[in-house]
Amino acid sequence: MSKTTVAQLVVDTLALAGVKRVYGVAGDSLNGITDSIRQRGDIRWVAVRHEETAAFAAGAEAHLTGHLAVCAGSCGPGNLHLINGLYDAHRSRVPVLAIAAHIPSREIGSGYFQETHPEHLFRECSHYCEMVSNPEQMPRLLEIAIQAAVSRRGVSVVVLPGDVALQHVDMSPPRLRFAAPRPTVHPSDEEIDRLADVLNGAGKTTILGGAGCAGAHDQLMAVAGKLQAPIVHAMRGKEFIEYDNPFDVGMTGLLGLASGYYAMMSCETLLMLGTDFPYQQFYPDKATIVQIDLRGEQIGRRTRVDMGLVGDVKTALTALLPKLNQNSDDRHLKDSLQHYHKARKELDELAVGEPGRKPIHPQYVARVLDETAADDAIFSCDVGTPTIWATRYLTMNGTRRLLGSFTHGSMASALPQAIGAQLCHPGRQVITLSGDGGLAMLMGDLLSLQQLELPVKLVVFRNDALAFVELEMKAAGFLDFATELHNPNFAQIAEGAGLLGLTAETPEQVRPMLVEALNHDGPALVEVLVNRQEVVLPPSIEMNQMIGFSLYLIKAVLNGRGDDIIDLAKTNVFR
Ligand SMILES: Cc1cc2nc3c(=O)[nH]c(=O)nc-3n(C[C@H](O)[C@H](O)[C@H](O)COP(=O)(O)OP(=O)(O)OC[C@H]3O[C@@H](n4cnc5c(N)ncnc54)[C@H](O)[C@@H]3O)c2cc1C
Ligand SMILES: Cc1ncc(C[n+]2csc(CCOP(=O)(O)OP(=O)(O)O)c2C)c(N)n1
Numbered sequence: 134m135s136k137t138t139v140a141q142l143v144v145d146t147l148a149l150a151g152v153k154r155v156y157g158v159a160g161d162s163l164n165g166i167t168d169s170i171r172q173r174g175d176i177r178w179v180a181v182r183h184e185e186t187a188a189f190a191a192g193a194e195a196h197l198t199g200h201l202a203v204c205a206g207s208c209g210p211g212n213l214h215l216i217n218g219l220y221d222a223h224r225s226r227v228p229v230l231a232i233a234a235h236i237p238s239r240e241i242g243s244g245y246f247q248e249t250h251p252e253h254l255f256r257e258c259s260h261y262c263e264m265v266s267n268p269e270q271m272p273r274l275l276e277i278a279i280q281a282a283v284s285r286r287g288v289s290v291v292v293l294p295g296d297v298a299l300q301h302v303d304m305s306p307p308r309l310r311f312a313a314p315r316p317t318v319h320p321s322d323e324e325i326d327r328l329a330d331v332l333n334g335a336g337k338t339t340i341l342g343g344a345g346c347a348g349a350h351d352q353l354m355a356v357a358g359k360l361q362a363p364i365v366h367a368m369r370g371k372e373f374i375e376y377d378n379p380f381d382v383g384m385t386g387l388l389g390l391a392s393g394y395y396a397m398m399s400c401e402t403l404l405m406l407g408t409d410f411p412y413q414q415f416y417p418d419k420a421t422i423v424q425i426d427l428r429g430e431q432i433g434r435r436t437r438v439d440m441g442l443v444g445d446v447k448t449a450l451t452a453l454l455p456k457l458n459q460n461s462d463d464r465h466l467k468d469s470l471q472h473y474h475k476a477r478k479e480l481d482e483l484a485v486g487e488p489g490r491k492p493i494h495p496q497y498v499a500r501v502l503d504e505t506a507a508d509d510a511i512f513s514c515d516v517g518t519p520t521i522w523a524t525r526y527l528t529m530n531g532t533r534r535l536l537g538s539f540t541h542g543s544m545a546s547a548l549p550q551a552i553g554a555q556l557c558h559p560g561r562q563v564i565t566l567s568g569d570g571g572l573a574m575l576m577g578d579l580l581s582l583q584q585l586e587l588p589v590k591l592v593v594f595r596n597d598a599l600a601f602v603e604l605e606m607k608a609a610g611f612l613d614f615a616t617e618l619h620n621p622n623f624a625q626i627a628e629g630a631g632l633l634g635l636t637a638e639t640p641e642q643v644r645p646m647l648v649e650a651l652n653h654d655g656p657a658l659v660e661v662l663v664n665r666q667e668v669v670l671p672p673s674i675e676m677n678q679m680i681g682f683s684l685y686l687i688k689a690v691l692n693g694r695g696d697d698i699i700d701l702a703k704t705n706v707f708r
Contacts, residue, residue, distance in 0.1 A: 134305070139268045140165030140298040143232070143291075144176060146272045149307045150279050152203050154179050154194075154556060155232070156187035158214075160207020162234035162295030179556060179585065181549075182577035184211060188218020188231065189546050190553030193513065193536050195227035198557055201283055205232040208295065209247030213254065218549065220258040221541040223288040225369075230282050231255065231290045238266060238294040255290040264292035268302040276309045283313050318427055320442040320449050329456035331423060331440060332402065337465035338362040339400035341385070342446075344369035345407015345427060349447035350531070353406070354378065356450050359457040360404075363396040363469035365389075367410035368524055368539050376531045380466065382473040385415050387671045388521050390480070392473035394672035400465070407446045409540075411435060425449050480525055486640025493640050495594050495663040499526035499566065501644050502592060505651055508532060510562040513550040515571030516542050517601040519594050521669055523566050545574035548591065552578065555587040562590065562651060569595045569620050569660075576626070582656035583631030590650050591632075591658040593623050596665040604669060627658035637661045 137145070143166060147155070154177040159167050170178045181187050187204040194202035204219075206212030212233035222229040233251040235241070240248070255262045261281035265274055278289035320328070332338060338360045346353055350373065357364050357380040365385050366374040375381055383390030385397050397403065398417050405424040409431055416422070416436035423440045424432050432441035442449060484496035499522035506512070513536040514523035520537055527535060536554065538546040547565035555563040572579075572593055582589050597620050603613040627634030633653045635646045643661060650657035 134303040136301045137304045138165060138169070138298065139265065139271050139293070139300055139302055141169045141172075142272050142302060142304070143275055143293070143298070144169040144173065146275050146279075146307055146309075147203060147230075148173065148176050150201060150309065152176060152201060152230075155203045155205050156181055156190045156553070157205035157232075158182070158184050158187065158207065158211060160211045160234065162208040162236065162298075163205060163211070163232075165295065165298030166205060166232060166234070166293075179552075181552065181581050183575055184214030185216075185218050185545075186549035186552065186575055186578045186581070188215040188229070189221060189538075189549030190218075190556070191229045191231075192218055192222030192225065192227055193550035193553030194557045195222060195229050196225065196536060197511065197534060197554055199228075201228045201230055201279060202553070203230045203232065205234065207234045208236045209249050212251055213249060216254065216258065217541075217543055218546075219255065219288050219290070221538050221543055221546065223258045223260075224540040226286040228282040228286055229288050230278055231259075231288060233290055233292045234298070235264065235292050235294040237296045239296070241294070251290065251292045255288075255292075259288040259290045260285045262290040262292070265294070265297050268297060268300045271302055272305065272307065276307070279309060317448050318443065318445045319452065320425070320444040322452075324442050325449070325452045325456065328423060328440065328442060329453055331421065332360060332404070332453075333456075333458045335360075335402035335421065337400045338402040338404060338460075339396045339465075339469070340364045340380075340404045340406060341367065341397060341408055341410060342370045342374045342406045343367040343408025343410060344373065345446050346370055347373040347407075349407075349450060350374070350377070352447055352450035352454065354380070355454055356457065359454070359459055361460040361463045361466045362404070363466050363473075365393040365396050367408045368537075370408060371524060372529045372533070372535045376529045380470075382469045383476065384524060385672070386410065386412055388524060388669065389415075389672055390473065390476040390525075391672040392469060392476040395472055396469040399469075405438075406450075409435065484526060486643060488641045489639055491639060492596075492662055492664040493637065493643060495522050495596070495661075495667055496526060497640060498592065498594065498637075498643055498647075498661045498663060499523065502564065502566070502647055503527050505644065505647050506533075506564055507562040507651075510564055511536065511551075511554045511558060512564050512566065513537060513547040513554065514566040515547040515568040516544050517568040517571055517599070518596070518604075518667070518669070519547065519566040519568050519571070521601075522594070544568070545571045547571060548575055548578055548589075551589045551591075552581060552585070552587060555589050556585070563588075564651075565589065565591045567591050567593045568599075568601075569593055569597065569618055569623070570599045572623065573618070573620075579627065579630045579632065579658075587656060588654065589656050590653075591627075591656075592647070592650075593658060593660040594663050595620060595623065595660045596663050596667075598665045600665055600667070603665075607668075623658060623660040631656070633657035635659045
């Protein structure tokens, strides 16, 4: 049998598994891997400036394609930098493999230069995390890692000492020659019958749908039609549920719409479909609750559940549909829709840009972006207020996609996710909604856009603050502190990095600049000077938040910051 190096075997196996690119930062301990990639044309090394970017980019690719994506970091600090992006991918359940190069194997345990213990560090953010200490473990160990990431959906980590990567091993044929299995997961017939009985006898029914509804749009509409049920969505379900949906009453949660909140709270039966919506206080107390999820361990995790079914949403709804009677009472649906149209109108009224009026309302920027972006645009939004504007003002249509660090909740994901998105969808418009804090956090990778020739468009909501944290502070009764950002001119920085850079200071500049950036043949950044004091009213303000907010006002006055309140009032009440 002919011989090859472990590194070559790794890269061969990845190529056979359909991997097109590996994101990372090169390093001594990764030399075997990068050199093997250099020698072949069917897999690309994507050089970024920070390993966290590499992991977020791989996560975005995996989210958009559903296929395995790969990132790599050199030993010690190199792979340690991957960790935040890996947590995000793992918690979003997208298949990512990380190659964590390691110090020379003979030095392990000696406290050697750059020594860490990756197999401990990455255990919590992976399904599978093992070290290759003997070349004979390969390629089996890598194949197990790939199979774990793909079938359990999440992260696998292969820890590979640099010297082991260069050792020789027999070239063996790949064992993973089968396509990824796609089982049909079906609740039992008796369970479907019982569910039909419950729903046929139910009063006001509301559906709460999440990301598990992907691919089940037709079935979801048909079930909602039979039940005359409003559909509320959780954030990760937005891209799959909101479009072409006459039953849509918006999102629930602190950032959701009042109509989403009330449709859930006023129902007698809640049907949860493929959602892990995490906030307990937004579930109804008295309703009968039915939950369908692919993974049994998810059932009853967030709220009391009266009936739990393990199954795929599409399969379960297809089986359920013929057993449902047509509900003739449409009052709950009509009331919920009326409420939704009112809530939607109120939100849209905030998205205005009166000529000359500064600072610009961020809602207006998001709305104009929604209107000017392509029908198949891929958006990524930073955690912070850009998440609010994206979920409230971007219209999904079944083709557009929306990425964000929605479950892990990390800042700074928008730019790295856009890098992964643009690489796997080179022909589509990829647009970020970036925070000024978020962009600055991984700003080194602005340089990657030019180097990798990626025409990503960045829209920076520049409010010179960690504004989301300020909101949280106000609501909790703290005086905002430690949130001020002394920013540079991001457009100039972009120009310096080889991008088109524009600054919109007044509302009338927003549309032409966004259009110019979107039409630009290359990467572009538009910074928009937006209002820092935008208050986001949650759908139901809890007493402790009311008290908190009054406390903020009192504290602000006591601390001589009355101007803040006048600003707040001006921008949120008298507009
Ligand atoms: C700053 C910030 C604020 C936020 N505020 C809100 C908010 O106000 N409202 C809100 O909704 N979210 C909010 N989020 C997001 C929130 O943290 C959750 O990530 C989100 O609510 C989860 O959405 P989901 O249930 O659609 O997706 P997931 O959490 O991914 O849950 C999907 C579920 O579907 C299951 N599943 C997958 N495939 C299938 C299938 N084929 N069939 C059946 N089941 C399947 C999975 O096992 C899982 O249990 C916020 C996030 C951030 C960062
Ligand atoms: C890595 C990380 N650090 C800190 C936080 C806490 N946090 C959540 S939102 C936010 C502010 C984001 O600021 P920016 O990107 O400027 O957006 P803004 O809310 O100001 O629009 C912070 C610090 C976090 N979620 N992730």
